[in-house]
Amino acid sequence: MSRQLHFTENSHFRVLRLLEANPKLSQRELAQALGISLGKTNYCIRALLDKGMLKVQNFQSSKRKIAYAYCLTPAGIAEKTALTGRFLQRKLHEYDLLKSEIESLQLEISLAT
Numbered sequence: 001m002s003r004q005l006h007f008t009e010n011s012h013f014r015v016l017r018l019l020e021a022n023p024k025l026s027q028r029e030l031a032q033a034l035g036i037s038l039g040k041t042n043y044c045i046r047a048l049l050d051k052g053m054l055k056v057q058n059f060q061s062s063k064r065k066i067a068y069a070y071c072l073t074p075a076g077i078a079e080k081t082a083l084t085g086r087f088l089q090r091k092l093h094e095y096d097l098l099k100s101e102i103e104s105l106q107l108e109i110s111l112a113t
Contacts, residue, residue, distance in 0.1 A: 006090065011036070011044050013083040016053065016076060023069040045070065053079050 014034055018025060025033070031041035048054045053076035057069045072080065 013087050015044050016080040019070045
C-alpha cells in the first residue's frame, strides 16, 4: 500500500472517529484536533461526503450563522469499522518492528558493556 494511501486512510479514519464522537465539531476544530491544515480537513470532509460516508445537517438554533453537524451514514459506519481494522493491523506491524529494533539495540548495549 502506498504512503499516500496510508495517509488518506489514516486521515479518513481519524475524521470519522472524531465526528462520530462529536458531530458538531467545526472544520477548524477538527483541523486543530487532527494537526492538519483547514484546507486538508475541508478536502477530507468533501471526499467523505462525496463517498456517502458523511451527511451534513444544519442546526438552526446555533448562535453561529453557519453551524453544521456531520453525521456518519450507515456506509460511513461500515467504512470506519473497516478502516479501524486496517489501522490496527498497520499499528501492530509498526509495534512489532519497533519491538524488534528495541530488542536488537538492548542486545547491542549489553554486548558492549
